[in-house]
Amino acid sequence: MSTEPVIKRTKDGSTTLYSPRYDQCYHNPNGAVAESRHLFFEQTGILDHIRQNKPFNIFETGFGTGLNFILLLDYLAETEYSSHITYWSVEAYPVGPGTVSGFDFGEEFQPDSYKPLLTDIFGKIRNGLNRFEPANHLTLKLYFGHFDQLFDEEQIPETFDYLFHDPFSPEVNPELWTPGVFRSLKKISSPDALLSTYCAATSARASMAVAGWSVARAGGALGKREMTLASLNPSRLTKWKRLNEKRLIERFENGEF
């Protein structure tokens, strides 16, 4: 059986992929674009950061379709942004350029604005670190390999202000939801970094707490009750409902998960 992901349409008209390897879709079936906007841009305050023209860096776990990256480019195009952003991402199983030709990010986007870029990226990507300069103020560093491999092999020189934690769910992709992963992310984070994820599983939140992150919950995207935000600086989380990290750690140590 082929492990190449298959295109699926979501309810906002944008496409996502279904992964036979993980038996899961890459995005919320109610809307791929709407979900990404909510989780990574609207909730996090990143759009203010862009409007204030400040330099910052993003680390994404799971490049997938590249949608989060394309959304960032789109937000930048709407402003006079002239500082610099480095966008790191890691992807173990990049899709083939043929699959990219079926992407449709919906009526908000002209295919001409993102398809040539994504086709170029997925066509050129090789094992290890790949670097692209799609705009004057934006560098993409895309590591083709596993998350653990990246942290074993590469010295990542940047520190990150936003972490888009976007693997598949803990049930099917458990290796990306361990305290070890959140410790690795902690090492590359700025003191005020904000991690965001669609995932609201208590086990995932407990892993973050065990690794030393403060954790909060917010309203989820498109019918999902909750999402999770985490920071090393608890005062970054005052907008949201804080969780009890001590209790999460106790539950983790009691072997509940």
Ligand SMILES: C[S@@+](CC[C@H](N)C(=O)[O-])C[C@H]1O[C@@H](n2cnc3c(N)ncnc32)[C@H](O)[C@@H]1O
């Ligand atoms: C939910 S999808 C990511 C969606 C993506 N951010 C987007 O906007 O399309 C999860 C991605 O994580 C990748 N992945 C899963 N396990 C991985 C690992 N251990 N290391 C690196 N990438 C991994 C999968 O191949 C998949 O592309």
